[in-house]
Amino acid sequence: MRVAKSKSKAGSRRLTAVLVAVLTAMGLMGTAIGAGQSNAASASTFWIDACGMPTNGAFGNKSMAPGKVKVQSWRRPGNYSTVILLDGMRAGYNRSGWDIETNARRLADSGVNVVMPVGGAASFYTDWDAPSNFNGQRSRYKWGCVIDKRLVPALRSKGFARKNNKFAIMGLSMGGGAALTHAAQRRDLYYAAGSLSGYLTLSAPGMRTALRLAMLDVAPAPWNVDAMWGPPWSPRWTANDPFMLINRMHGLKVYVGAGNGFFGRYNYPQNTFDDLFKGTPLEMLAFAQAKAFEAAAFVQGVPVMSYSANGTHAWGYWQDMLWNAKNRGFFR
Structure with missing residues (x-):
């Protein structure tokens, strides 16, 4: 009986030790999980x-706050940019x-x-000369002011991570050339700019007509491109052409990505018509x-981080370009 009792005590001690170890481990795990959660990226809207x-530059869209632009953001403590x-x-x-x-x-x-300003259809994220009279726009777009004079100061005041007190800016399609233009014109605000399938030689022959046709096809109603930077001979066209601003990009980190127009991994059978007749051209x-821009940048001594692969004008390819830039250290 004494031996059995001794064994019982020993077993009890071992069980207690195991329970203590398990509870301790659980406590440590709880601490680790809590720490992980506190360092996870948090989403916010302001x-x-x-x-x-x-309202966001539209026509009195009642879903938006009057006179305000919505901004989506994701941030994490310790991020570098x-x-x-x-x-x-x-x-x-x-x-x-x-x-x-x-x-x-x-x-x-x-x-x-990550910061995403919401809205700006057909705006080129620029200050327009006048409201678009084709669709009854009530007030002219002022996206140049919004991005440079409202958003950047808000990010600084909210403590968003930055490099030398500057931010990176990147856009796709219409927003691609706009990102390079903003960065070239305001070197005090941005240290890196990227264009994904952007239009970077707006002064090239035929480009104004091409943009005119494209903006007639934007919902909910056609936009008048002449209300943006004026008639084709207006100096505002060259002042907002990334190609003409290359000489102001020395020291700026520049990323230019574009697909070659051939079908790739993100072209699906149900989208064949749109991909072939819109996405490919x-x-x-x-x-x-992009290639004309890169060549001109090389001649002017501005390094460009370039990317090209099979692909059409579609979101999947822009996502790949974004991560390609990240993995190559573009945001560092």
């Missing part, structure tokens, strides 16, 4: 002044296309905070302009 635009992502020609007014169509928000889990034009 609003900035619209520089006089009635922040990128502003500009949308394309058909940008929506409730969520950024980047948020709807890509995993761009996940950049915030790997070092780069649009991307071939972007590809040609």
Whole structure:
């Protein structure tokens, strides 16, 4: 009996030790999990002044706060930089296309905070000369003011990570050239700029006509391109042409990506018609302009981080370009 009792005590001590070890491990795990959660990227939405635009630059869209621009963001403590992502020609007014169509928000889990201003369809993210009279726009677009004079100061005041007090800016299609233009014109605000399938030689023969036709096809109603930078002979066209601003990009990190127009991994059978008759020609034009831009930048001594692969004008390829830039250290 004594032996049995001794064994029972020993077993009890071992059980107690195991329980203590398990509880300790659980406590440590809880601490680790809690620490992981506190360092995870957090999503938030905030609003900035619209520089006089009635609502996100649209036509009194009642779903938006009057006179305010919605901004989506993802950030994490300890991240080393922040990128502003500009949308394309058909940008929506409730969520950024980047948020709807890509995993761009996940950049915030790997070092780069993400900021997405919402809205700006057909705007080229610039200050327009006048309201678009084709669709009854109530007030002219002032996206140049919104991005540079409202969004960037808001990011600084909210403590978003930055490099030398500057941010990265990147856009797709319409937003691609706009990102390079913003960065070239305001070197005090941006240290890196990227264009994904953007149109980078707006002064090239035929480009104004091409943009005119493209903007007539943007919902909910056609836009008048002459209200943006004036008639074709206006100096504002060259002042907002990335190709003509290369000499102001020395010291700026520049990324230019474009597909070659051929079908690739993100071209699906149900989208064949649109991909073939819209996506392919649009991307071939972007590809040609990207190569012209890169050649001119080389001549002027401006290094360009370039990317090209099979692909048309589609979100999957822009997501790949974004991560290619990240993995190559573009945001560092």
